[in-house]
Amino acid sequence: MVERGEPAGIRLEGVSATMQDRNRGEIIAVRNIDLEVRPGDLMTLLGPSGCGKTTTLRMIAGFQAPSSGRISIAGRDVTHVAANQRDIGFVFQNYALFPHLTIFGNVAYGLQVRSRSAGETGRAVAEALELVGLAGFGERLPNELSGGQQQRVALARAIVIRPRVLLFDEPLSNLDAKLRVSMRGEIRRLQQALEITTVYVTHDQEEAMAISDRIAVMESGRIVQLDGAEALYRRPASAFVAGFIGRANLLHATVASVSGDGVTLDIGGQKLLMRPPGAQAAGAAVRAVVRPEAIAIVSSNTGLTGVVRSRIYLGDKIEYEVAFGGQMLTIVRFNPAEDEGYLPGTTVFISIAPADVRLVD
Amino acid sequence: MAAARAWTRWRGASDPLRLFVVIVLAVLLALFVVYPLLELTGRALSDDRGFTLAPLIAAINSKSNLRAFADSLLLATLVGVCGTFFGFLFALTVERTQAPRFWIRLLDVATLLPLISPPFTTSIAFIFSFGPRGFITHDLLGINNATVYGLTSTLAAETLTYFPLAYMALRPMLAGIGGDLEEMAFSLGSSRWRVFRTVTLSLTVPGLANAFLLLFAASLADFATPLILAGNDFPVLPTEAYLQITGMFDLKGGAVLSLLLLVPAGIVYFLQRQVVGRRRYVTMTGKGRAGASQDSVAPLMGRILMGICLGIVLFILYLYALLLIASLVISFGANYSLTLAHYRVIFTEGLPAIEDTLIIALIGMPIGGLYGVVVGYLVARTEFIGRSAMEIVTMLNYALPGTIVGIAYLIAFNQPPILLTGTAAIVIACYVFRYSPTGIRTTIALLQQIDRSIEEASFSLGASSFMTFRRIMLPLIMPAFFAGLSVVFIRSMTAISATIFLVSINWTLITVRILENMTELSLGPAAAFSVFVIVVVIIVTAILNQVLRRLTAPGLRLPAVEG
Numbered sequence: 001m002v003e004r005g006e007p008a009g010i011r012l013e014g015v016s017a018t019m020q021d022r023n024r025g026e027i028i029a030v031r032n033i034d035l036e037v038r039p040g041d042l043m044t045l046l047g048p049s050g051c052g053k054t055t056t057l058r059m060i061a062g063f064q065a066p067s068s069g070r071i072s073i074a075g076r077d078v079t080h081v082a083a084n085q086r087d088i089g090f091v092f093q094n095y096a097l098f099p100h101l102t103i104f105g106n107v108a109y110g111l112q113v114r115s116r117s118a119g120e121t122g123r124a125v126a127e128a129l130e131l132v133g134l135a136g137f138g139e140r141l142p143n144e145l146s147g148g149q150q151q152r153v154a155l156a157r158a159i160v161i162r163p164r165v166l167l168f169d170e171p172l173s174n175l176d177a178k179l180r181v182s183m184r185g186e187i188r189r190l191q192q193a194l195e196i197t198t199v200y201v202t203h204d205q206e207e208a209m210a211i212s213d214r215i216a217v218m219e220s221g222r223i224v225q226l227d228g229a230e231a232l233y234r235r236p237a238s239a240f241v242a243g244f245i246g247r248a249n250l251l252h253a254t255v256a257s258v259s260g261d262g263v264t265l266d267i268g269g270q271k272l273l274m275r276p277p278g279a280q281a282a283g284a285a286v287r288a289v290v291r292p293e294a295i296a297i298v299s300s301n302t303g304l305t306g307v308v309r310s311r312i313y314l315g316d317k318i319e320y321e322v323a324f325g326g327q328m329l330t331i332v333r334f335n336p337a338e339d340e341g342y343l344p345g346t347t348v349f350i351s352i353a354p355a356d357v358r359l360v361d
Numbered sequence: 362m363a364a365a366r367a368w369t370r371w372r373g374a375s376d377p378l379r380l381f382v383v384i385v386l387a388v389l390l391a392l393f394v395v396y397p398l399l400e401l402t403g404r405a406l407s408d409d410r411g412f413t414l415a416p417l418i419a420a421i422n423s424k425s426n427l428r429a430f431a432d433s434l435l436l437a438t439l440v441g442v443c444g445t446f447f448g449f450l451f452a453l454t455v456e457r458t459q460a461p462r463f464w465i466r467l468l469d470v471a472t473l474l475p476l477i478s479p480p481f482t483t484s485i486a487f488i489f490s491f492g493p494r495g496f497i498t499h500d501l502l503g504i505n506n507a508t509v510y511g512l513t514s515t516l517a518a519e520t521l522t523y524f525p526l527a528y529m530a531l532r533p534m535l536a537g538i539g540g541d542l543e544e545m546a547f548s549l550g551s552s553r554w555r556v557f558r559t560v561t562l563s564l565t566v567p568g569l570a571n572a573f574l575l576l577f578a579a580s581l582a583d584f585a586t587p588l589i590l591a592g593n594d595f596p597v598l599p600t601e602a603y604l605q606i607t608g609m610f611d612l613k614g615g616a617v618l619s620l621l622l623l624v625p626a627g628i629v630y631f632l633q634r635q636v637v638g639r640r641r642y643v644t645m646t647g648k649g650r651a652g653a654s655q656d657s658v659a660p661l662m663g664r665i666l667m668g669i670c671l672g673i674v675l676f677i678l679y680l681y682a683l684l685l686i687a688s689l690v691i692s693f694g695a696n697y698s699l700t701l702a703h704y705r706v707i708f709t710e711g712l713p714a715i716e717d718t719l720i721i722a723l724i725g726m727p728i729g730g731l732y733g734v735v736v737g738y739l740v741a742r743t744e745f746i747g748r749s750a751m752e753i754v755t756m757l758n759y760a761l762p763g764t765i766v767g768i769a770y771l772i773a774f775n776q777p778p779i780l781l782t783g784t785a786a787i788v789i790a791c792y793v794f795r796y797s798p799t800g801i802r803t804t805i806a807l808l809q810q811i812d813r814s815i816e817e818a819s820f821s822l823g824a825s826s827f828m829t830f831r832r833i834m835l836p837l838i839m840p841a842f843f844a845g846l847s848v849v850f851i852r853s854m855t856a857i858s859a860t861i862f863l864v865s866i867n868w869t870l871i872t873v874r875i876l877e878n879m880t881e882l883s884l885g886p887a888a889a890f891s892v893f894v895i896v897v898v899i900i901v902t903a904i905l906n907q908v909l910r911r912l913t914a915p916g917l918r919l920p921a922v923e924g
Binding site for chain 1: 818822823832
């Protein structure tokens with residue numbers, strides 16, 4: 001047994017979940033997932049709505065029983081342990097504050113349930129409120145607080161019991177953009193300071209990249225790739241991951257030739273070199289991913305030409321849509337010069353570094 | 362979420378306490394809802410040889426019964442149309458004109474009066490106003506022996522009594538049609554009238570239909586107003602059934618007549634479920650910006666609307682003033698000297714009725730409140746076999762006309778195995794099962810506002826099911842309990858249609874005494890009793906409202922449920 005307060009690992013082995021849907025009957029929300037969250041890590045489950053990420057989180061919490069598989073926390077099998085026996089902290093999307101209790105009452109609830117003394121409870125609650133920047137708000141009621149403050153209370157309520165595992169279900173999706181950015185920083189800071197193993201569910205890839213040690217990208221009830229933010233961005237395993245983490249141009253190409261130097265792709269007659277070489281044979285149809293910011297518009301003839309179709313000025317960057325080899329490329333140019341004038345209709349030369357092209361399944 | 366539902370099922374599958382409660386409720390519902398209705402049908406549709414439709418066919422073939430049936434439908438239709446019209450007028454005025462707050466408050470208070478008075482208060486006031494010695498007919502116009510009885514006055518009295526229901530149903534509906542929808546139509550170049558016709562009115566159609574059915578059902582079931590005002594030339598089913606039983610001691614004939622009443626009541630009930638079910642599509646257009654368009658009614662039109670509403674309100678206040686005056690003068694229409702004699706009468710020879718009514722109301726109130734919350738919680742938050750059947754059965758006695766329920770109880774509990782006739786229990790049971798559905802629906806509506814994640818948050822913090830119920834759910838549904846209490850209390854003080862069949866020498870009710878006074882033409886005591894009931898109801902509901910306001914968690918809105 002791990003000592004209380006020492007970070008605990010979470011392990012999911014072959015976990016599946018079936019649910020009743022009013023319209024579609026029985027559906028499989030989670031398919032045979034294996035997942036290991038290392039002690040003290042923050043793991044994000046990232047994916048579009050309906051991918052099974054919330055269901056997975058709710059199974060870890062014990063709100064829902066898996067239809068098969070095993071869940072263990074700190075080495076202890078908790079598959080059939082009720083939520084109130086799992087020693088978790090859960091932060092809900094809608095905060096789920098008890099509307100009839102004060103902020104103090106809300107944060108103190110978990111300690112009172114554990115029969116802590118009034119003095120200890122008072123100290124712990126004050127400390128938790130201090131941690132989330134709400135010292136002095138104890139006597140207010142939840143509806144007297146803003147959304148951001150309510151979410152801080154929910155956070156304080158979850159951490160005050162010093163759970164072994166902290167679970168977040170899209171905690172920031174009801175907040176406005178600026179608040180989201182500052183709150184996610186705060187959540188990360190707290191999580192690292194308290195060293196609590198955390199699973200965090202979101203559909204916002206930027207949020208996931210900003211706070212996670214590792215990210216599990218989910219699609220249709222499966223984990224399709226699990227890695228750090230940078231690895232996911234640089235080496236997406238599939239077109240889905242490439243499109244979900246950051247933006248990506250997906251190009252349909254055929255392999256023109258393979259040499260020791262790299263692979264040459266044929267995209268509508270234009271030749272694009274990529275490195276390192278893959279196992280593809282010449283003539284194979286492949287899909288290649290290129291990030292919009294990895295494409296340069298240059299003045300010298302690179303052999304690759306495109307025609308500008310639209311230009312959107314966004315201040316810090318300009319986004320171009322460029323017709324290239326019968327397909328459409330999005331190109332982002334940061335810190336544009338004042339007179340950058342590739343207007344629609346202009347033919348431009350483009351350049352893509354061989355290492356920035358990546359084949360996906 | 363499906364996940365949450367599945368989890369609830371899993372969590373509560375083997376809860377012995379809940380199983381016990383469900384079984385107890387099932388037995389009680391079988392006994393006090395299903396059994397009486399079966400007995401009623403059995404008594405009406407049988408003879409020495411067993412089941413037969415002959416009595417029903419005979420009843421339909423009787424000219425006088427057909428007349429009563431047609432009259433009932435005619436009256437209910439007219440009340441439905443007129444009441445919906447006035448209700449809509451009030452809702453439109455309050456939601457769409459820039460009427461000052463004070464006047465809106467006045468409209469609200471005045472429309473509340475008929476809802477908390479005995480159902481025949483308006484009828485009594487009508488007699489004071491338009492009867493042979495009426496204030497308008499006799500004192501102002503000098504007409505002697507004016508006749509107040511008949512369709513017109515019954516219609517007017519019922520419309521005034523029931524249109525507040527339509528107002529309460531339509532007002533949130535109009536408020537829900539966001540001003541932005543109307544402003545959108547204006548921006549497309551529509552005139553005010555066109556916007557009203559094509560947007561506002563069109564979107565309110567389901568609400569109007571619902572209000573019409575609500576009033577149709579209320580009028581169809583109304584027993585006291587026709588008994589006082591309809592007279593001999595305008596017989597309706599509920600009064601005919603009553604006269605059959607009390608006048609001719611023909612229980613079976615009364616039962617058959619009440620079955621006739623069941624047909625239109627049943628049709629209306631199912632139509633209403635349809636309309637209410639369809640109403641969801643309207644709100645699917647999205648939640649509009651808070652506050653209605655202030656431009657949708659022209660200022661002049663707004664003033665005209667307000668004028669009409671104020672006229673109606675003044676008339677209602679006038680009727681209640683007449684009632685108050687009649688209770689304080691020696692003989693209304695003849696001798697206007699002030700006296701407290703009528704109050705002395707009700708507090709001496711009328712005292713048993715007052716005591717009985719208060720005892721019954723005070724016993725029924727907590728039982729009904731608890732029953733409403735428990736059933737509401739079970740229906741809204743748990744799964745068990747027969748859950749939807751239970752939901753429908755609990756609504757039955759509420760949806761059926763009181764006359765049917767009263768006669769059914771009379772037949773069912775008049776003989777062993779369950780002999781309850783003449784006890785207070787039969788009256789209390791009748792009130793609890795007939796008027797608690799408001800508490801049930803309030804509980805359900807309240808629970809729908811409380812996200813399941815609130816319960817899950819409590820579990821995640823380590824609390825047990827019982828702790829979660831006691832510390833989180835119970836305080837949150839307290840308001841529904843108190844709402845249920847006040848409805849059961851109000852109805853126990855004011856209802857008559859079902860319980861008039863159930864009173865006895867041992868246990869009688871104020872409302873029944875009022876009716877007796879009316880038939881004996883002792884109008885003064887009748888007025889004094891009515892004033893007393895209204896005052897008690899106002900005081901008790903004010904107290905309950907105070908408690909409620911303290912208990913309601915801020916941020917949760919107690920849903921308004923009519924009834």
